[in-house]
Amino acid sequence: MSEVLVLVDHVDGAVRKPTLELLALAKKLGEPSAVFIGGADKAGEAAEKLKAFGAEKVYVVDDTEIKGYLVAPKAEALQQLAAKVEPAAILIVSSYEGKEIAGRLAIKLESGLITDAVDLADDGTTTQSVFAGNFTVQAKVTKGTPIITVKPNSATPDETAGAGTVEEFAATISDGAKTAQIVASQPRKASGRPELTEAAIVVSGGRGTGGNFEPIEGLADALGAAVGASRAAVDSGWMPHSFQVGQTGKTVSPQLYVANGISGAIQHRAGMQTSKTIVAVNKDEEAPIFELVDFGVVGDLHAVLPAATEQIEAKKG
Amino acid sequence: MNIVVCVKYVPDATADRRFESDNTVDRVGVDGLLSELDEYAVEQALQLKEKAEDPSSVTVTALCVGPEKALDAVRKALQMGADEGVHVSDEAIAGSDYVATSLVLAKAVEKVGAEKGQIDLVMCGMASTDASGSVVPAMLAERLGLPQVTFASVVESQGDQVRIKRDGDTATEVVGGTMPLVMSVTDQTGEARYPSFKGIMAAKKKPLETYALSDIGVDAGDVGLSVAWSEVSETNERPPRTAGEIVKDEDGSGAEALTGFLASKKFI
Numbered sequence: 317m318s319e320v321l322v323l324v325d326h327v328d329g330a331v332r333k334p335t336l337e338l339l340a341l342a343k344k345l346g347e348p349s350a351v352f353i354g355g356a357d358k359a360g361e362a363a364e365k366l367k368a369f370g371a372e373k374v375y376v377v378d379d380t381e382i383k384g385y386l387v388a389p390k391a392e393a394l395q396q397l398a399a400k401v402e403p404a405a406i407l408i409v410s411s412y413e414g415k416e417i418a419g420r421l422a423i424k425l426e427s428g429l430i431t432d433a434v435d436l437a438d439d440g441t442t443t444q445s446v447f448a449g450n451f452t453v454q455a456k457v458t459k460g461t462p463i464i465t466v467k468p469n470s471a472t473p474d475e476t477a478g479a480g481t482v483e484e485f486a487a488t489i490s491d492g493a494k495t496a497q498i499v500a501s502q503p504r505k506a507s508g509r510p511e512l513t514e515a516a517i518v519v520s521g522g523r524g525t526g527g528n529f530e531p532i533e534g535l536a537d538a539l540g541a542a543v544g545a546s547r548a549a550v551d552s553g554w555m556p557h558s559f560q561v562g563q564t565g566k567t568v569s570p571q572l573y574v575a576n577g578i579s580g581a582i583q584h585r586a587g588m589q590t591s592k593t594i595v596a597v598n599k600d601e602e603a604p605i606f607e608l609v610d611f612g613v614v615g616d617l618h619a620v621l622p623a624a625t626e627q628i629e630a631k632k633g
Numbered sequence: 634m635n636i637v638v639c640v641k642y643v644p645d646a647t648a649d650r651r652f653e654s655d656n657t658v659d660r661v662g663v664d665g666l667l668s669e670l671d672e673y674a675v676e677q678a679l680q681l682k683e684k685a686e687d688p689s690s691v692t693v694t695a696l697c698v699g700p701e702k703a704l705d706a707v708r709k710a711l712q713m714g715a716d717e718g719v720h721v722s723d724e725a726i727a728g729s730d731y732v733a734t735s736l737v738l739a740k741a742v743e744k745v746g747a748e749k750g751q752i753d754l755v756m757c758g759m760a761s762t763d764a765s766g767s768v769v770p771a772m773l774a775e776r777l778g779l780p781q782v783t784f785a786s787v788v789e790s791q792g793d794q795v796r797i798k799r800d801g802d803t804a805t806e807v808v809g810g811t812m813p814l815v816m817s818v819t820d821q822t823g824e825a826r827y828p829s830f831k832g833i834m835a836a837k838k839k840p841l842e843t844y845a846l847s848d849i850g851v852d853a854g855d856v857g858l859s860v861a862w863s864e865v866s867e868t869n870e871r872p873p874r875t876a877g878e879i880v881k882d883e884d885g886s887g888a889e890a891l892t893g894f895l896a897s898k899k900f901i
């Protein structure tokens with residue numbers, strides 16, 4: 317069976333969950349081989365985890381020489397590795413960086429590219445959700461090595477160990493790839509709440525919060541949820557951009573999405589429409605968000621949410 | 634300095650977007666417009682021009698690859714303040730994937746460069762609002778052999794040095810590069826201007842060129858639906874969500890109903 321390369325998304329060796337999802341999907345197409353581009357001293361820790369979730373091989377590309385540069389060197393490294401192992405497919409997480417690596421790689425390998433897949437079938441057919449989630453599309457790469465970027469939360473990690481054989485791979489990076497330099501990097505502060513794109517429940521607030529997110533955060537904590545925001549709330553400076561849900565923010569697809577003081581503009585829907593259950597609290601009964609909901613409350617979020625939070629806390633005892 | 638801004642003509646997101654029978658995006662039957670996310674790229678290009686020591690030495694060229702109607706996108710960019718427009722239009726391009734689109738864009742950028750001198754900056758939006766691939770800028774950088782500074786939420790430049798802020802999933806980075814380069818900007822860069830009446834009138838007199846594939850040296854056999862490197866086999870409209878239960882909050886009844894619903898679905 318041929319190998320399927322999975323580019324590992326990690327922070328200093330800590331493998332992020334979407335990569336584990338990719339390993340599970342890769343098993344459908346062949347033998348998962350993780351590609352770890354990072355510090356050689358962190359590779360051991362990453363390899364353990366990758367092995368536990370099914371990696372048959374873990375290629376380690378030491379990034380000492382390239383970690384200060386954006387995207388291009390990683391695409392070169394993958395190109396060289398792909399030339400060697402001739403994989404059945406290459407799977408990459410749909411992040412800014414992931415998509416850009418995929419884009420460059422597609423040109424280099426003269427291969428077709430599919431972005432933002434939410435599912436993958438045994439024959440390589442992908443499912444995408446397009447036009448703000450109004451359509452689903454089935455597509456397949458027809459030329460070269462299929463390069464597929466997959467959205468977080470598209471599969472369940474499968475904790476069935478693989479062989480996890482570690483193999484060093486020395487890539488030769490051209491000077492041309494070392495031109496966009498990362499001159500400073502500030503890691504995002506942990507919120508103490510679940511990661512927005514990984515959370516089973518998301519509680520969001522919009523302009524209707526009037527800038528007071530306490531009721532949103534209160535309900536989120538009672539439900540063990542992540543906090544999200546509309547662009548109006550972000551543009552007003554009430555929440556950082558990393559909380560934004562929608563076309564130009566994060567796409568979430570949780571079991572439960574609770575939209576509060578959010579009207580439901582198409583660009584917001586684009587980021588949450590595929591949630592399993594949708595609930596909204598809005599004081600305007602005409603708000604378009606109510607077209608999407610499984611359950612809606614027409615009312616003032618400043619009254620409804622704190623009361624609901626109290627009742628939930630009481631139920632939990 | 635020469636700036637090329639890539640602007641895409643897309644179906645209006647607030648209209649009923651749909652697909653053709655061959656599974657390509659319906660770009661003719663649905664009202665289209667300049668992709669809103671590309672307005673931010675036009676805005677940043679214009680700001681770079683305005684901030685330059687000698688703004689008249691900076692030329693901003695709006696470039697669009699798309700069907701006849703896509704000329705509207707170029708016009709809008711000209712109305713906002715771009716100096717010149719280039720529209721690449723050719724029957725053969727219809728149904729092109731990212732790979733082919735980026736080829737046509739790259740060749741068009743080279744042609745503009747051949748006419749005007751070195752292109753210092755290729756500006757793009759963070760994503761097109763229809764395909765939302767966010768891959769064309771990186772592909773352009775790859776094809777043109779240029780550095781990419783992409784997903785900028787803040788843009789700064791001094792001479793040929795560029796610095797941007799980029800908000801990734803796990804960190805915010807400052808990325809620097811030397812022109813010539815490819816840049817893409819997000820909607821965090823700040824409101825895009827509306828065309829003024831004066832701008833709309835002025836746009837009518839601005840140079841506007843239309844290229845066919847043969848003008849930019851692209852073989853018609855290398856683009857279009859039939860040679861796309863990926864194939865869409867099916868497009869299905871999502872079934873509408875079944876209407877949910879909506880209650881009015883009266884004297885606290887809303888909270889109770891909400892808690893009841895969440896409990897019934899086992900979220901509590």
Ligand SMILES: Cc1cc2nc3c(=O)[nH]c(=O)nc-3n(C[C@H](O)[C@H](O)[C@H](O)COP(=O)(O)OP(=O)(O)OC[C@H]3O[C@@H](n4cnc5c(N)ncnc54)[C@H](O)[C@@H]3O)c2cc1C
Nearest residue numbers: 522523524546547548562563564577578579583599600617
């Ligand atoms: C290119 C582009 C990209 C975009 N990307 C995004 C994106 O990624 N994410 C996004 O969210 N938006 C995005 N937008 C913006 C989007 O179009 C809307 O403007 C935005 O989602 C509106 O946010 P909102 O619902 O919070 O505000 P509004 O539309 O102003 O709605 C506020 C709602 O709160 C209700 N309300 C007010 N007070 C209360 C109260 N006390 N209790 C209960 N309800 C109350 C009101 O009835 C109203 O329905 C984008 C727009 C464009 C053009």
Ligand SMILES: Nc1ncnc2c1ncn2[C@@H]1O[C@H](COP(=O)(O)O)[C@@H](O)[C@H]1O
Nearest residue numbers: 639640698757758760761766767768769
């Ligand atoms: N057909 C096109 N014409 C001009 N610019 C385009 C075209 N397609 C993509 N672009 C540019 O590339 C960016 C990203 O597009 P995409 O990769 O399709 O999401 C857009 O914001 C545009 O700046």
